[in-house]
Amino acid sequence: MSENVPSSWLDSPTWRPVARARAHELVIEAIEDQILSGALKVGDPLPAERELAARLQVSRAGVREAIRVLEGQGVLRSSVGAGAEAGTFIASFSGEALTRFLRLHIALSNFQLADVIDARVMLERSSAIFAAENLNDESVAGIRDPLNRMNSEAISREEFNDADTAFHVAIAEASGNRLVADLTIAIRASLRAPILEAFRQLNDWSPVVTMLREQHQAIFDAIIAGDGKLAADLTEHHIRAASGALPALHSPGE
Amino acid sequence: MSENVPSSWLDSPTWRPVARARAHELVIEAIEDQILSGALKVGDPLPAERELAARLQVSRAGVREAIRVLEGQGVLRSSVGAGAEAGTFIASFSGEALTRFLRLHIALSNFQLADVIDARVMLERSSAIFAAENLNDESVAGIRDPLNRMNSEAISREEFNDADTAFHVAIAEASGNRLVADLTIAIRASLRAPILEAFRQLNDWSPVVTMLREQHQAIFDAIIAGDGKLAADLTEHHIRAASGALPALHSPGE
DNA sequence: GGTCATTCAGTGGTCAGACCACTAAAAGGT
DNA sequence: ACCTTTTAGTGGTCTGACCACTGAATGACC
Structure with a gap:
């Protein structure tokens, strides 16, 4: 049968694989x-x-x-x-999809932790600026509540971590940008387990938590004062300092 | 049987619904x-x-x-x-998950277009700054190629749009942050159809495309010159101007 | 007519089994 | 050793049976 078919016809570039749709x-x-x-x-x-x-x-x-x-x-x-x-x-919405997406791809080293931290810096700088510009009583309370929770003496490392997250998320939500807030939540949530584990590996976490508390307070004060630029700079400094204070976050088990 | 059970036991907060795992x-x-x-x-x-x-x-x-x-x-x-x-x-990776995620949630109005554009501004400001700082021959060529394609006289609206995307993506990739690049790609890809449709609804697209070309060139020049701050400002101005030049993007069929 | 208990119907959730298309590996023939 | 055919194991698809859930419908009683 092949002798009936001109070879130029078979070789023509119009023949392409037909994707079989699942x-x-x-x-x-x-x-x-x-x-x-x-x-x-x-x-x-x-x-x-x-x-x-x-x-x-x-x-x-x-x-x-x-x-x-x-x-x-x-x-x-x-x-x-x-x-x-x-x-x-x-569905109305669930951020779990983004969280799982990031969590798995970070675990698979498809995203480097440094890139994730840089992305976080970028997101949260922006959130801080917009939050400082768009303050109202509700958003202030939303940020102050986790801040107060973090300052409780009886707080566990896990509770601290979750209040820390809630603080950052409240700032992102105060920015008024839903996509940025959801990305912030997803990134933070995707890092929850590694951050918590790095916290656990600190023999003495009190100097770290003291530093974090001071930095959170300074960010809050800058936002309340409406100084978005300062809040953004403090936020960036805070994220990098926090990251640097958790050495186990960068070399979990290699 | 209910008379044998103390009501304080039934009302105890330790009783919670047992989630049925699928x-x-x-x-x-x-x-x-x-x-x-x-x-x-x-x-x-x-x-x-x-x-x-x-x-x-x-x-x-x-x-x-x-x-x-x-x-x-x-x-x-x-x-x-x-x-x-x-x-x-x-799998090694595919950005399609993020793209589909954004595309659907934007369509469902779970993310407002204004928020997406603001997020894009934020991402691409950051990319422009890092790209200007981290230039090498390869990344310069990666940005210049779509720029040249956009300046071709015989280009269709669809081809222009795709080269425009490639230009922005190349800058994001030149920033060196994989997560930021993938978010940029996903946001742009999720908006491909609405942008293209808004382009089609322009009776005369030549003033718009002229403006876009000039703005792209200015961004490129600022990046080449290593001026990240200028590149970031020009990028933001460009994104907002482009968005403003496509009225149909903001009211597709309401 | 109103109330309560029982049954029904339609929903998604789960499973097993049959068969198909694909494709490298194994087996058999020269 | 090389070539052809068969095999075995893979995911892809479908069918049908059954289960748990849950509001709606039905029937009985007051």
Whole structure:
């Protein structure tokens, strides 16, 4: 049969591999199209799995796999049961997707810790500037509360770490930029375990915590005074000093 | 039977709802633990799906759903076949997860466009500063190439947009921070379709493209001159001017 | 008509098994 | 040793059965 086919036809650059689309990717695409076109909004239900499988002419397993992916991206959520609350819905939001993404890729050395810290510096400098410009009573209280918690004498290392995170997150949220806040939260959350472990490996953490407390207070004072530039500089200095005070953060188990 | 139970016992705060763990989430957690502990690195194979299902005592479907989620996060990749290249592996990296994440959440109005643009300003200011500080022949060529492509007279709107993106991405990559570069790429990619559509809705795009070309050239010149502060300011001005020149970007179909 | 208990129907969650496409490795023939 | 065929193991897909959940519907009683 090959003698009937001119070789120039076979060698023509119009022949390209045909990507074989996986069933679940087709379903993801279909759902994504509905979202991008505006047909699906936060809170809207999707058709039932069996219904969607019939409509898209794939198996229910393929639909489920697609839904899992989009659940993993914080886009969908599913509930068992009957009635209006049962089924799969467009989710309101969850930052867990970003957090897991960063956590895994940091662990896989796809992002270097130094790059993550630099990115953090950049994000939080910006947050500090905007927070200082956009202060209101609510955001001040939101920042002051974790600051006070960190100053409690009876605080454990874990509680301190979480209050420390809450302090930084409150500043990011005070900046008014949701994306920046979520990136800040995700980066901090992705580093929670390594930071905590580095804290644990400090024999005496009191000089470190004293330093952190002073630096947090100075940042807070600068933000309250509306001095965004100073707050940004103090924030950068603080992040780098904190990072430097935790040697185990940089060489966990190599 | 209820008369035998002290009500203070039932009301005790130690009673909490027991979260019912979904099979695929258990599998994700097991894989994640292997990654976080360092047992799995980029390029490593996972056990076969059937094997993993047996080991974790869940069904193969549960394993597949977990793998899909992690594929969606750019963490895993799978190949059909036999031999050393068959099976599921830790992936080297793909930015598609971030891009899709942003694209969907922007479409769902979970992130406001203004916040995304501000985040972009912040990222690209930082990139411009670091690029200006860390110049080498390769990064200069990487930035100059898309710049030259944009200045071609025969360029289509789509090609211009993609070269524009490549220009910004090259600067982010020249900054040397992988996470910042990937965030920049993801944000730009997530906005590709809306930007392109806004471009299409311009009756006469030549004044806009002239402006963009001039601004790109000025940014390039500032980076080459090693003036990071100027490059950052020009970048911010450029991003905001470009955004302002595309009215349809801000009211797509409301 | 209102209330309560039971049943039903539809939802997602899970599993097992069958079969397919792919692909390197193994086996068999020359 | 080389080539062809077969094999074995991989992920991809589908089907069907069953489970847990949960509001809605139905039926019984007052």
